[in-house]
Amino acid sequence: MKVKQISVFLENKNGRLAEVTRILAEKNISLRAMTIADTADFGILRIIVEQPDKCLELLKENNFTARVTEVIGVRLDDKPGALHDVMQVFEDNAVNIEYLYSTLMLMDDKVVIMFKVDDIDHGLDIIKKNGMEAITAF
Amino acid sequence: MIWNEKAECDNIDDRKVQQLYNLKKLVRHVYESVPFYTKKFDELGVKPDDIQSLADIAKLPFTTKDDMRETYPYGLLAVNEKDIVEIHTSSGTTGTPVLGAYTKDDLAMWSEVMARCLCMAGGTPDDVVQNAYGYGMFTGGLGVHYGSHTLGCNTIPAASGNTKRQLMLMRDFKSTILTCTPSYSLYMAEAAKEMGIDFRDLSLKSGIFGAEPWSDNMRKEIEEKLNLQAYDIYGLTEIVGPGVSNECEAHDGLHINEDHFYPEIINPETGEVLPEGEKGELVFTTITREGTPIIRYRTRDITWLWHDQCSCGRTTVKMHRLLGRTDDMLILRGVNVFPSQIENVLMRIEGTEPHYQIVVDRGESHLDEVELHVEVEPGFFSDETKSLEKIRAKIAQEIKQELGIAVIIKLVEPKSIARSEGKAKRVIDKRTL
Numbered sequence: 331m332k333v334k335q336i337s338v339f340l341e342n343k344n345g346r347l348a349e350v351t352r353i354l355a356e357k358n359i360s361l362r363a364m365t366i367a368d369t370a371d372f373g374i375l376r377i378i379v380e381q382p383d384k385c386l387e388l389l390k391e392n393n394f395t396a397r398v399t400e401v402i403g404v405r406l407d408d409k410p411g412a413l414h415d416v417m418q419v420f421e422d423n424a425v426n427i428e429y430l431y432s433t434l435m436l437m438d439d440k441v442v443i444m445f446k447v448d449d450i451d452h453g454l455d456i457i458k459k460n461g462m463e464a465i466t467a468f
Numbered sequence: 469m470i471w472n473e474k475a476e477c478d479n480i481d482d483r484k485v486q487q488l489y490n491l492k493k494l495v496r497h498v499y500e501s502v503p504f505y506t507k508k509f510d511e512l513g514v515k516p517d518d519i520q521s522l523a524d525i526a527k528l529p530f531t532t533k534d535d536m537r538e539t540y541p542y543g544l545l546a547v548n549e550k551d552i553v554e555i556h557t558s559s560g561t562t563g564t565p566v567l568g569a570y571t572k573d574d575l576a577m578w579s580e581v582m583a584r585c586l587c588m589a590g591g592t593p594d595d596v597v598q599n600a601y602g603y604g605m606f607t608g609g610l611g612v613h614y615g616s617h618t619l620g621c622n623t624i625p626a627a628s629g630n631t632k633r634q635l636m637l638m639r640d641f642k643s644t645i646l647t648c649t650p651s652y653s654l655y656m657a658e659a660a661k662e663m664g665i666d667f668r669d670l671s672l673k674s675g676i677f678g679a680e681p682w683s684d685n686m687r688k689e690i691e692e693k694l695n696l697q698a699y700d701i702y703g704l705t706e707i708v709g710p711g712v713s714n715e716c717e718a719h720d721g722l723h724i725n726e727d728h729f730y731p732e733i734i735n736p737e738t739g740e741v742l743p744e745g746e747k748g749e750l751v752f753t754t755i756t757r758e759g760t761p762i763i764r765y766r767t768r769d770i771t772w773l774w775h776d777q778c779s780c781g782r783t784t785v786k787m788h789r790l791l792g793r794t795d796d797m798l799i800l801r802g803v804n805v806f807p808s809q810i811e812n813v814l815m816r817i818e819g820t821e822p823h824y825q826i827v828v829d830r831g832e833s834h835l836d837e838v839e840l841h842v843e844v845e846p847g848f849f850s851d852e853t854k855s856l857e858k859i860r861a862k863i864a865q866e867i868k869q870e871l872g873i874a875v876i877i878k879l880v881e882p883k884s885i886a887r888s889e890g891k892a893k894r895v896i897d898k899r900t901l
Contacts, residue, residue, distance in 0.1 A: 337851040339844045341881045367853045372844075372879050374853060393883045395844045399851040428852060446851070 331454055331464045332400040334382035335444065338375040339395040342368070350375060353392055359385050363403075363444050365431035378403070378433070378444060380467075402445045402453050403465040408436065413443060416462060423456045425449060437465070471587040471619065472580065475727050476782045480775065483783070487730055488522050490755040495519050495528065498761055502546050504539050505529075505763060525732065525753065526741045530764045536566040536706060544760045547571055552759055557605045558705045558804065568607065568705045569759035575614060577756055578708050581725040582615020585714035588723060588780070589674045589699040591645055593620030596671075598638060600648035601679070602628045602802070607709025608679055612647045615711060621645070628652065631659040642671040646696065649802045650677040650686055654834035657693035667695040676701050678710060679802040681790055687719075700789055706765050707752050713787055718779045721786030728756045731785060732764070733773055736794040747772045749794050750787065768794045798895060800828060800836045801873050807894040810840065813866045817859075825885045829898040836899065838875045840867065843882045 340346045347366075354361065363378035379385045382398060389396040406412040420427060426448040433442040442465055447453040457464045470476055478486075496516040498505040508529040509515065518527055536544065544567070545552070553572050557565035570578065586597065597616040603609030609627060616623040624641060626634055628648065634656060637643065646653065653675055660667060672694060678701035690698045702722055703710035712729050713722035724731050729752045733742045736749040750767045770792045773785050798805045807826060814824055823843040831837045842863060850856055856879060864877045 335851075337849075339849050339856075339879075339881060341879075341884060346881070369853055369857065372856070374851060374856075376851070390846075393881070395846050395849045395882050397846060397849055397851065 331402075331466050332450055333378060333403045333444065333465065333467065335399045335401045335446070336377050336379065336382055336385055336389070337397055337399050338377070338389060340366075340373040340375055342371050342373060347373075347375065349392070350389070350394070353388055354379070354385065357384070357388055359388075361434060363431060363433040363442070365429070365444075367429065376429075376431070399446065400450050402447060402450060402457065403433075403442050404445060404457055405437065405440045405442050405463040405465055408439060408441050412441070416443070416445075416457070419456055419460045419462070420445075420447070420453065423452070425453045425456060469587050469592050470781065471584040475725075476584060476723070476784055478727075478783060480783055483727060484522060486727060487755060490727075491522065491525065491730065491753065492516070492519050494753070494755050494757075494761055495763070498546055498763060502544060504535070504543055508763075522730075523741075525730070525764065528753075528763050530739065530751070530766050531762050532766050533566060533706070533768075536762075537564040540564050541567055542569070544762070545569055546761050547758055554610075556607045556610070556705055556709060565605075566706055567760060568709065571758040574708075574757055574759050577728055578611060578711060579614040579618040581708065581711035581728055582611055583618040584615075584725060585676065585701055585711050586612075586615050586619050586621070586645065588714045588716040588782075589645065589676045589701075590697065590717060591619055591621065591674065595619075595644045595673075596622045596624065596641055597645045597647065598624040598626050598634070598641075598643035600626050600628055600634055600646065600652060601710070607703065607705050608802070611703065611709035611711055612676070631656055632663065635660050635663060635665050638670050638672065639665065644671050644673050646672055646675045646694070647701075648675075648677065649680045650682040650690060650698070651680060651801070651830065651835050653677060653690050653694055653698075654686075657690075658832075658834065667693065670695070672696040674699060676714070678702060680799050683789075702787070702790070704767060706762060706767075707754055708757070712752070716778060716780040716782060720776075720778070721774070721788055723778070723780075723782050723784045724773075724787055726785050728754065730755050731773060731787065733771070734766075736766075736768075736770075744773055744775065744785075747791065768797065770794060796895065798826070798828065798897070800838055800871070803871060803873050805871055805873075809870055810867065813870050814842065814863065817863055817866060823882070823885050825894060825896060827896045827898065838873065839878055840875045841878045841880045841885060843885060844879050845882060 360380050365376050367374045428446040430445045499509050499516045514527045551571050552569045554570045556568045599612045601608030675696045675698045687698045699715045701714045703712040713724040715722050732751040733748040734751050742748045750769045750771050752765050754761045769790050771788045775785050825841045827839040829837050860877045867875045
């Protein structure tokens with residue numbers, strides 16, 4: 331029930347992100363979630379797409395340094411406190427969150443938050459045990 | 469003032485007689501007492517008696533930096549260890565260094581040639597020499613120091629760095645001659661501005677700048693900003709350190725102290741000796757050196773030699789300001805750096821062969837700013853910024869340890885470093901000298 335996230339190394343210079351989106355557009359790959367971590371010199375683009383394997387292949391063909399990272403996608407009701415419930419569960423069970431971000435759209439009126447945690451199996455286990463829903467894919 | 473009129477203004481033919489005498493003596497001595505040279509001579513089938521004229525020097529083998537590394541520490545020693553009173557090693561690297569060993573007479577000779585250089589730059593015994601070259605194993609500091617003592621100047625061993633103190637010393641002790649790298653002098657100029665010190669209120673008249681490539685444009689800038697006359701000096705650890713050659717007030721080439729360091733220009737490809745006036749690789753034989761005399765040392769520096777009737781009265785041969793190198797050595801903040809050293813560090817860190825490029829520029833500080841661009845290979849690409857930052861810090865630290873200078877590390881995308889015929893261009897030197 332892990333979700334494959336594609337991480338792409340981007341140099342901090344004009345047009346690099348556009349190059350990625352151009353590749354995705356040309357090959358008709360839909361983005362489901364995305365975030366960018368940046369420093370002064372470089373950034374890491376993280377995306378969730380419908381066809382991660384194909385996407386990875388394409389990026390590599392185009393000389394991008396990219397890799398698959400596994401994350402957990404938790405489906406939440408769109409209401410106050412929903413995110414906190416998950417956070418509380420992770421905290422209670424000592425699951426360390428490295429970063430998180432949300433999907434680009436609601437799925438069946440629910441929000442999906444992507445979590446990168448230190449121990450993904452443990453993380454998923456906790457989610458399930460607490461009656462929460464982790465998505466498999468888009 | 470001319471420090472040693474006899475030596476520096478001698479009739480050229482008389483000097484040649486002396487050079488040949490010393491060369492023959494040296495060749496016999498190293499053949500008999502340095503196994504490295506015995507072997508090299510035998511391989512070429514050349515005997516000391518084959519040297520009957522200065523032109524016969526072409527029969528002798530070359531000595532390279534690699535030879536000097538391979539014979540480290542004492543493989544080139546031509547005297548008893550107990551006769552050595554000082555050693556120096558080449559700057560910068562933690563790889564196998566190159567040794568220069570000095571007997572008492574060698575130190576006297578070094579002091580003498582350095583005193584000559586100070587005089588060429590207008591020095592007299594009344595001067596106050598502020599020596600901002602690094603002291604220690606690097607020859608720059610002590611070489612200038614000895615020369616300044618010999619000339620009889622008040623010598624301020626300021627060493628490099630601590631710019632505020634440099635300016636304070638300059639003001640308080642009325643330094644008249646400054647010795648340092650050319651880029652550091654410009655750095656001082658900037659610092660002085662910030663401290664509200666005007667060089668016109670100081671006493672500097674001359675600056676002797678070396679250990680780094682620079683140009684006439686830079687000279688103009690230095691002379692304007694520091695309100696002094698700037699002189700180029702040349703030297704290298706393998707030969708003696710600073711004092712091999714220096715500009716006189718004519719600022720038209722550097723007079724080589726050729727009664728001690730016999731120069732040749734060769735074709736770097738064939739090793740053939742080129743006639744005076746032709747451009748090629750500079751080669752030196754240390755005809756009076758005792759501790760570690762060197763036969764035909766290939767400096768890898770490109771220049772040309774000429775004799776003229778210099779307005780200063782000296783008759784010694786002149787070399788043109790350096791025109792380049794025959795290898796890929798870079799001089800960064802006075803430290804000799806080979807791209808292969810950087811490659812070694814990167815390979816050590818990642819266990820792979822990352823692609824890299826060295827970009828050198830002189831920023832507003834006027835000091836060399838070195839950026840090392842390293843391509844992020846899929847093998848060490850992590851999804852987390854913090855682990856990439858950690859790799860970057862590690863590269864920076866290891867490079868600092870290897871080269872002795874701080875380098876800015878920039879992670880770049882794979883294949884973003886331009887390659888020609890599959891081979892990456894390792895060095896982009898944007899310094900306008």
